Amino acid sequence: MIRLYQFQPALGLPNASPFCMKVETFLRMAGLSYECPRDADLRKAPKGKLPYIVDEGAVVSDSSFIVDHLKRKYGDPLDSHLGAAERAAALACQRMLEENTYWAVLYFRWIDEAGWALTREAFFGWMKPPLKWIVPPLARRSVRRELHGHGMGRHARDEIVAIAKKDITAAADFLGDKPFFLGARPSSLDATAYAFLANILWVPLESPLKAHAQTYPQLAAYCARMREKYYGNQ
Numbered sequence: 203m204i205r206l207y208q209f210q211p212a213l214g215l216p217n218a219s220p221f222c223m224k225v226e227t228f229l230r231m232a233g234l235s236y237e238c239p240r241d242a243d244l245r246k247a248p249k250g251k252l253p254y255i256v257d258e259g260a261v262v263s264d265s266s267f268i269v270d271h272l273k274r275k276y277g278d279p280l281d282s283h284l285g286a287a288e289r290a291a292a293l294a295c296q297r298m299l300e301e302n303t304y305w306a307v308l309y310f311r312w313i314d315e316a317g318w319a320l321t322r323e324a325f326f327g328w329m330k331p332p333l334k335w336i337v338p339p340l341a342r343r344s345v346r347r348e349l350h351g352h353g354m355g356r357h358a359r360d361e362i363v364a365i366a367k368k369d370i371t372a373a374a375d376f377l378g379d380k381p382f383f384l385g386a387r388p389s390s391l392d393a394t395a396y397a398f399l400a401n402i403l404w405v406p407l408e409s410p411l412k413a414h415a416q417t418y419p420q421l422a423a424y425c426a427r428m429r430e431k432y433y434g435n436q
């Protein structure tokens with residue numbers, strides 16, 4: 203059985219980490235059985251990040267390496283029909299969400315004050331003093347450093363909003379009126395797209411990103427379609 207090490211469900215989603223939710227969604231889409239040990243620990247993660255999987259002794263870290271591993275080992279029912287141009291477009295859209303939009307999401311959860319109040323409670327609310335006073339500001343400082351290192355954190359709030367809005371518009375236009383990102387058939391890009399869009403639209407945080415995503419009804423309809431198909435509306 204594949205073991206998926208990820209954060210516990212939070213913010214009303216299967217996972218508040220879009221990367222974890224991507225892998226869980228991919229496993230469901232590919233029809234692979236898995237379990238999620240409850241003792242997943244960031245400190246034990248091979249690359250210091252979640253998700254990672256253990257599959258018959260093989261430890262694979264990073265959501266994209268995990269997807270590659272699963273495709274190699276169990277076959278590729280989701281993407282094998284795609285042509286080169288579709289694969290290229292899918293990769294570009296995936297990279298946009300994972301390597302760019304993600305950092306704006308991170309900013310609105312960890313740095314912007316409204317998001318931080320929610321994040322602090324959701325991720326650290328269970329801690330007892332003195333840990334609940336010490337750990338959250340340290341974690342926030344570390345995210346601030348990462349945002350600065352990536353570059354997104356060097357922009358003003360309005361600039362970050364402008365960058366993220368372009369990504370959300372691009373995703374909405376890419377989807378258009380298709381049921382799934384690449385047409386009538388779901389592909390692995392949908393694991394990424396659903397994870398990121400649900401993490402914007404369905405979290406209880408009224409961010410400018412969410413407001414912008416809400417102006418494209420096809421995005422909410424898409425997320426609802428994915429949830430119903432792969433999570434049975436849980």
Ligand SMILES: N[C@@H](CCC(=O)N[C@@H](CS)C(=O)NCC(=O)O)C(=O)O
Pocket residue numbers: 218219220221222244250251252253263264265266
């Ligand atoms: N490229 C990685 C990114 C994973 C990632 O950034 N995970 C975040 C949660 S969304 C994490 O574990 N952060 C903890 C930390 O950086 O300390 C992947 O695709 O899996």
